[in-house]
Amino acid sequence: MSSLFGTSWLYWAIAVAVGLPALLVILTELHHVLAKRGSHLARPVNLIRIYVLPLGALLLLMVKASDVSPEATSVRMVATALGFMVLILLLSGTNATLFQRAPEGSWRKRIPSIFLDVARVVLIVLGLALIFSYIWGANVGGLFAALGVTSIVLGLALQNSVGQIISGLLMLFEQPFQLGDWLDTPAGRGRVREVNWRSVHIETGDGLTITPNSVLAGASFTNLSRPASAHRILVETTFGASDPPDRVCAVLNSVAAGLPHRGEAEPTSVPLGGNAYRTSIPLRSPADDGPAKAAFLRWLWYAARRADLHLDGAADDYSTEQRRWEALQTSTRALRLTPADQRSLLEKVRLIRYGADEQVQAADSVPDSMKFVVSGRVRVQVPAGHGGQATVRVLETGDFLGQTTLTREPVAAGAVAVGEVAMLEMDREVLESLVTGQPGLLHEIGRVIDERRRDVAQAGRPQVDVN
Numbered sequence: 001m002s003s004l005f006g007t008s009w010l011y012w013a014i015a016v017a018v019g020l021p022a023l024l025v026i027l028t029e030l031h032h033v034l035a036k037r038g039s040h041l042a043r044p045v046n047l048i049r050i051y052v053l054p055l056g057a058l059l060l061l062m063v064k065a066s067d068v069s070p071e072a073t074s075v076r077m078v079a080t081a082l083g084f085m086v087l088i089l090l091l092s093g094t095n096a097t098l099f100q101r102a103p104e105g106s107w108r109k110r111i112p113s114i115f116l117d118v119a120r121v122v123l124i125v126l127g128l129a130l131i132f133s134y135i136w137g138a139n140v141g142g143l144f145a146a147l148g149v150t151s152i153v154l155g156l157a158l159q160n161s162v163g164q165i166i167s168g169l170l171m172l173f174e175q176p177f178q179l180g181d182w183l184d185t186p187a188g189r190g191r192v193r194e195v196n197w198r199s200v201h202i203e204t205g206d207g208l209t210i211t212p213n214s215v216l217a218g219a220s221f222t223n224l225s226r227p228a229s230a231h232r233i234l235v236e237t238t239f240g241a242s243d244p245p246d247r248v249c250a251v252l253n254s255v256a257a258g259l260p261h262r263g264e265a266e267p268t269s270v271p272l273g274g275n276a277y278r279t280s281i282p283l284r285s286p287a288d289d290g291p292a293k294a295a296f297l298r299w300l301w302y303a304a305r306r307a308d309l310h311l312d313g314a315a316d317d318y319s320t321e322q323r324r325w326e327a328l329q330t331s332t333r334a335l336r337l338t339p340a341d342q343r344s345l346l347e348k349v350r351l352i353r354y355g356a357d358e359q360v361q362a363a364d365s366v367p368d369s370m371k372f373v374v375s376g377r378v379r380v381q382v383p384a385g386h387g388g389q390a391t392v393r394v395l396e397t398g399d400f401l402g403q404t405t406l407t408r409e410p411v412a413a414g415a416v417a418v419g420e421v422a423m424l425e426m427d428r429e430v431l432e433s434l435v436t437g438q439p440g441l442l443h444e445i446g447r448v449i450d451e452r453r454r455d456v457a458q459a460g461r462p463q464v465d466v467n
Helices: 008-037 042-065 073-099 113-134 141-157 159-174 213-217 245-257 286-306 321-331 339-345 428-435 439-458
Strands: 182-185 188-195 199-204 207-212 232-238 268-273 276-282 349-354 359-361 369-383 389-395 414-427
Touching (some): 042 073, 073 113, 199 213, 207 213, 232 286, 245 268, 245 276, 245 286, 276 286, 286 349, 321 339, 321 369, 321 414, 339 428, 349 369, 369 428, 428 439
Antiparallel strands (some): 182 188, 188 199, 199 207, 268 276, 359 414, 369 414
């Protein structure tokens, strides 16, 4: 009995028999906890539990408990399998701890996947070389020497192609642009559609330009999409010599601020002399250059005439006496005005126009006049989910906006012109004198406010008040 306890293989056998089940239970519970949390460390722990720990226990039993020679083929095969699983565990653990949880913007997150793939291949080759060298006694020095000579020959023969690949990899690592960004390069200006090891594909107005990475890496180019809203367009316009420059700049900035293509920055306008003005409009993307400029010039034509400015030296002769009289007869029926009231208002109102999709009323603004639809349609809308707009109702001829002009309450809904719209505008002072002594008119305005509130409730915004 004393000789039994004096042998070392017994302690190794007891250690494996007790330690293996205990470690398996601990690792199994740890794996379940990590899997429930969605941790990336669950896979490395599972590798240890299923492969590394059993193979290590088997190797200990063969070498320490059974006195099998380390030079035996069976021991070498188990050791090789264990070394290979340890290599896989190191790769998996490194990837889980360093790269899969890397924060956005860090160098670990910017490393291209091709770099990681190449690093994995190199580590696997080195690991297999060490396994075969120490376990099987193989001479791997000659193999590495042959690979080095072959690499030098291939590098000299394919130096141009390899140079482009290296340039592409370095560019991918630096990430000066991403897919969808707009670039201004010596080869052209356009949107990045594809980036591979050899070249960058840029979609321009004339087609798809293929630029080698080595050319793009050695030249200067501009990323028009970074930083966000940094891209701007410059639009020059001309007004009359009698137009006040400050009022002109205010109208230009107001029109530019209402563009749907505008970025986060504010537009600016400056006089250039000689009745010329330049407006700088920030845009979300260079793809909006053409549509934004077209919408800006179209809406400016209407806005300049509403502000009594002379765009390109032209005056507005639309609001004639005959047109105002016809508009009063058709558009003010909702207010139940008598012919005498209409004649008294003839010189106190004016006709204005809005372009298609132009903002007639801004949400959360306090209206300073009441506007009656003479021709066209106006869509009343409130913000909806995902940055969209929900239509509350569509105003037709005879309907009006700005009924909170008298109460000076901000409106909660915006209004947009559907096509070209002509409207009859009545200032607050005129409206105050009109409703004096006419309780029926005030009652009609209150009825319209209640009706708009019901429309908002049907649009899914019961807590929002539309005035």
